[in-house]
Amino acid sequence: MNLQHERFILEYDHIGIPTTEHSEGEVYHPDIGAHLCRVGNDSMRIEKIRFDPDSPFPSEIKNRPHVAFKVDSLEAAILGKQLVVPPTEQKPGVRFAFVDVEGVLIEFFEIG
Numbered sequence: 001m002n003l004q005h006e007r008f009i010l011e012y013d014h015i016g017i018p019t020t021e022h023s024e025g026e027v028y029h030p031d032i033g034a035h036l037c038r039v040g041n042d043s044m045r046i047e048k049i050r051f052d053p054d055s056p057f058p059s060e061i062k063n064r065p066h067v068a069f070k071v072d073s074l075e076a077a078i079l080g081k082q083l084v085v086p087p088t089e090q091k092p093g094v095r096f097a098f099v100d101v102e103g104v105l106i107e108f109f110e111i112g
Contacts (some may be wrong), residue, residue: 036048
């Protein structure tokens with residue numbers, strides 16, 4: 001689902017749900033220090049995330065569910081929003097930021 005905002009385009013990507021429990025089929029991602037496991041079928045795009053204790057993310061990210069959107073302009077997407085994690089390059093060409101909008105944790109990411 002693509003949505004046109006007045007300053008940027010966003011596309012729903014996933015819902016991330018932190019967990020401390022091991023899940024069968026989880027895949028380790030060393031770049032973020034977390035184990036990811038898809039829930040249900042791929043079209044729902046729900047992920048359980050089990051963070052390593054030394055994962056570079058703040059506890060707010062490790063403990064709160066979030067909704068993630070791919071955007072064409074990370075700067076436009078976060079403009080005027082309360083930053084939880086500032087723009088960060090995860091790996092070459094992939095940048096993300098987390099914001100809090102009225103108590104809801106939202107991840108925006110851009111692939112360039």
